[in-house]
Amino acid sequence: xxxxxxxxxxxxxxxxxxxxxxxxxxxxxxxxxxxxxxxxxxxxxxxxxxxxxxxxxxxxxxxxxxxxxxxxxxxxxxxxxxxxxxxxxxxxxxxxxxxxxxxxxxxxxxxxxxxxxxxxxxxxxxxxxx
Amino acid sequence: xxxxxxxxxxxxxxxxxxxxxxxxxxxxxxxxxxxxxxxxxxxxxxxxxxxxxxxxxxxxxxxxxxxxxxxxxxxxxxxxxxxxxxxxxxxxxxxxxxxxxxxxxxxxxxxxxxxxxxxxxxxxxxxxxxxxxxxxxxxxxxxxxxxxxxxx
Ligand code: HEM
Numbered sequence: 221x222x223x224x225x226x227x228x229x230x231x232x233x234x235x236x237x238x239x240x241x242x243x244x245x246x247x248x249x250x251x252x253x254x255x256x257x258x259x260x261x262x263x264x265x266x267x268x269x270x271x272x273x274x275x276x277x278x279x280x281x282x283x284x285x286x287x288x289x290x291x292x293x294x295x296x297x298x299x300x301x302x303x304x305x306x307x308x309x310x311x312x313x314x315x316x317x318x319x320x321x322x323x324x325x326x327x328x329x330x331x332x333x334x335x336x337x338x339x340x341x342x343x344x345x346x347x348x349x350x
Numbered sequence: 351x352x353x354x355x356x357x358x359x360x361x362x363x364x365x366x367x368x369x370x371x372x373x374x375x376x377x378x379x380x381x382x383x384x385x386x387x388x389x390x391x392x393x394x395x396x397x398x399x400x401x402x403x404x405x406x407x408x409x410x411x412x413x414x415x416x417x418x419x420x421x422x423x424x425x426x427x428x429x430x431x432x433x434x435x436x437x438x439x440x441x442x443x444x445x446x447x448x449x450x451x452x453x454x455x456x457x458x459x460x461x462x463x464x465x466x467x468x469x470x471x472x473x474x475x476x477x478x479x480x481x482x483x484x485x486x487x488x489x490x491x492x493x494x495x496x497x498x499x500x501x502x
Pocket of ligand 1: 246
């Protein structure tokens, strides 16, 4: 059995998977942002245009999509802070794995109250209203 | 067995290439920018998500009047402007890195980055114009106006 090389920061295990997650969430957020600026720009077209397009988002499917997007942003944000600690804090590289568990812990702590609040708003849809 | 003696490193006198700054420092500045903008974006984005999705009636409350109410205040105008620029530059630089990593043919890389930069300029200019030329009480509009607009 060939032995694996000693753990490196970004290859294999937690280090690599967090990198994959960071990259995927970064791209997803970027494409969302392009669309988000476009839909918000409708406020310059007319109040009706904006309100009707935003109204079209107000359904459970989009609500779940928003929840997924927030989950991606919260992961990218906390893991981004972890990357910054690994780069600038002298013990960062040594504790990069523990820091990842910290990121996932904070992610759960942030997402649970957010999901309770957001999903209860989404699924208590007032018919036709906002 | 004799202990091998290891002579002290000969620092000084040798010119390693890596000691000299060669070429432009663009990549280093971009690297630093990713980290600085990241820290600021955590505050801006978490605040944005909290105010728009969790406070008040949450996402149900979002309509023209909601946006108009926020942008009536210079505080939210500056907040959103900063968020737009930092997120777009951070995201564009991140996607640039990813294109450099995976697009191996020169022509592919150039094409993808050209499309990326055009999209970035369009979105940043559009978003900036919208924040600054926004009129919360447009003439002739009747529905969804914020409460502070004079009754028409
Ligand atoms: C919420 C706060 C955020 C923080 C703390 C953060 C932090 C970071 C950090 C530290 C990096 C690594 C850069 C490097 O490896 O040199 C990064 C990469 C990236 N970020 Fe963010 N970011 C945030 C928000 C965003 C947003 C809003 C977007 C999209 C518009 C985004 C898109 C990206 C992309 C595409 C990458 C490149 C990923 C890669 O090269 O693998 N980030 N981010």
